[in-house]
Amino acid sequence: MKVAKFGGSSVANAEQIKKVCSIITADPERRLVVVSAPGKRDAGDIKVTDLLIDCAQQYLKNKSARKELDAVVLRYADIAKDLGLSDEIVEIIRTDLEKRLEADINNPDKLMDTLKAAGEDNCAKLVAEYLCKLGFKAQYINPKDAGLLLSSEYGNAQVLSESYDNLRSLRDQEGIMVFPGFFGYTKEGEVVTFPRGGSDITGSILAAAIDAELYENFTDVDSVFVANPNIIPNPQAISQLTFREMRELAYAGFTVLQSESLSPVFRAGIPVCIKNTNNSSAPGTMIVPTNMLDETSDPDIGPVAGIASDDGFCSINVSKFLMNREIGFGRKLFNILEDEDLSYEHTPSGIDNISVILDQKQLTPDIEKRVIDRITNELKVDDIAVERNLALIIIVGEGMNHTIGIAARATTALANAKVNIEMINQGSSEISMMFGVKSDDTINAVRALYNEFFKATTK
Ligand code: ASP
Numbered sequence: 001m002k003v004a005k006f007g008g009s010s011v012a013n014a015e016q017i018k019k020v021c022s023i024i025t026a027d028p029e030r031r032l033v034v035v036s037a038p039g040k041r042d043a044g045d046i047k048v049t050d051l052l053i054d055c056a057q058q059y060l061k062n063k064s065a066r067k068e069l070d071a072v073v074l075r076y077a078d079i080a081k082d083l084g085l086s087d088e089i090v091e092i093i094r095t096d097l098e099k100r101l102e103a104d105i106n107n108p109d110k111l112m113d114t115l116k117a118a119g120e121d122n123c124a125k126l127v128a129e130y131l132c133k134l135g136f137k138a139q140y141i142n143p144k145d146a147g148l149l150l151s152s153e154y155g156n157a158q159v160l161s162e163s164y165d166n167l168r169s170l171r172d173q174e175g176i177m178v179f180p181g182f183f184g185y186t187k188e189g190e191v192v193t194f195p196r197g198g199s200d201i202t203g204s205i206l207a208a209a210i211d212a213e214l215y216e217n218f219t220d221v222d223s224v225f226v227a228n229p230n231i232i233p234n235p236q237a238i239s240q241l242t243f244r245e246m247r248e249l250a251y252a253g254f255t256v257l258q259s260e261s262l263s264p265v266f267r268a269g270i271p272v273c274i275k276n277t278n279n280s281s282a283p284g285t286m287i288v289p290t291n292m293l294d295e296t297s298d299p300d301i302g303p304v305a306g307i308a309s310d311d312g313f314c315s316i317n318v319s320k321f322l323m324n325r326e327i328g329f330g331r332k333l334f335n336i337l338e339d340e341d342l343s344y345e346h347t348p349s350g351i352d353n354i355s356v357i358l359d360q361k362q363l364t365p366d367i368e369k370r371v372i373d374r375i376t377n378e379l380k381v382d383d384i385a386v387e388r389n390l391a392l393i394i395i396v397g398e399g400m401n402h403t404i405g406i407a408a409r410a411t412t413a414l415a416n417a418k419v420n421i422e423m424i425n426q427g428s429s430e431i432s433m434m435f436g437v438k439s440d441d442t443i444n445a446v447r448a449l450y451n452e453f454f455k456a457t458t459k
Helices: 014-026 048-062 066-082 087-100 108-116 118-133 162-172 199-209 243-251 262-268 329-339 365-379 398-402 406-416 439-453
Strands: 002-006 030-035 138-140 176-180 183-185 191-193 214-219 240-242 272-276 285-288 306-319 344-346 353-359 383-396 423-426 432-438
Touching: 002 014, 002 199, 014 030, 014 066, 014 118, 030 118, 030 199, 048 066, 048 108, 048 118, 066 087, 066 118, 087 108, 087 118, 108 118, 108 191, 118 138, 118 176, 162 199, 176 199, 199 214, 199 262, 240 243, 243 262, 243 285, 243 306, 243 383, 306 365, 306 439, 329 353, 329 365, 365 383, 383 439, 406 423, 406 432, 406 439, 432 439
Parallel strands: 002 030, 002 214, 030 176, 138 176, 214 272, 240 285
Antiparallel strands: 183 191, 272 285, 306 353, 306 383, 344 353, 383 432, 423 432
């Protein structure tokens, strides 16, 4: 049995849903289907999830959101009409949305999640209905009945371990099951959503729970590319990646998969295939456990599998003479960050200095002042400075850890492109190397690394 997840652009309108249904029904193993909420139909369009967020915000402000609610219903009504479904289902969707707005207004986060979840929930009902209309045995699955239990963190929920046992019984169901992505229920029965893009997480949990042979993730690109196509025109496609490579690339800007979504399938050792709904015969990109890597599949790919970049980071640079001899220095520094609820990304260090790289959104002026004062006074440092607007450029590849000279090639390429490297970090797994550069240098840096590691090998 395969789990097939379809993203927002795959269910954006009736034409797309028809493609989705022909993909599902072309393979009898595709029995557990996860859908997102309808996404953008064109570049200027708004995703249903964003319309729902707008609707919830209006309702919380004015206790009424008629116009916003109508905009959501209209999206579904257009789809239902073009799929030839009855008006009745549109009325069911309208009533469902109105009922969600009756949730407790004193708990805005709860109301928001209840509304956000409606996007995928109603989409799953439409897709199931359309499959039935086509004559297939299909049913909508309610995540509550199926036992998808999540932590009570609105907008940021995590799966509870008992969900896996509960969901396993989906294996015994017959026909095609259409499961809404992005949300589940707390033990108290409240609707709660994953972070944005969370339908990928639902698909991954289901694949792990039913021990699927494959988790297919259908999106709107033929494959994962070695670099961002907005920076590098027509970059090389990747036919396979390991989970570790994909995790590093997703973390640093590859948006093709939600970055947390791989964990359940990774732990269960279930391969993932990224495929294109608009070109389903293209082979796509396989993401596999390291021991399932087919060494022969990409003869053109060298030690580096991909280059990712992301910006919006800052660095707190701390130095103190003889820091290396001071027992507890690191712990005290990290305690201060923990007290301020700051999470960090990397900590490159030297003998007498350490830099902590953070997502700069976290470092508001107030927090910055407090952190600097505390580090200065409590750790008696010689120097402390905050550097903002940094980008992280990451080169990733399983082959990097047994290839000599990768760092030399990368730094030479960056130097030739006149990119100043602010910091370098390599994790112990040696499958990735991070370069911190000024945000303004991002494009030059990615191009330089692409030319160094890929251009020469592109057919
Ligand atoms: N519809 C949700 C979002 O836009 C979840 C998803 O599409 O995966 O974030």
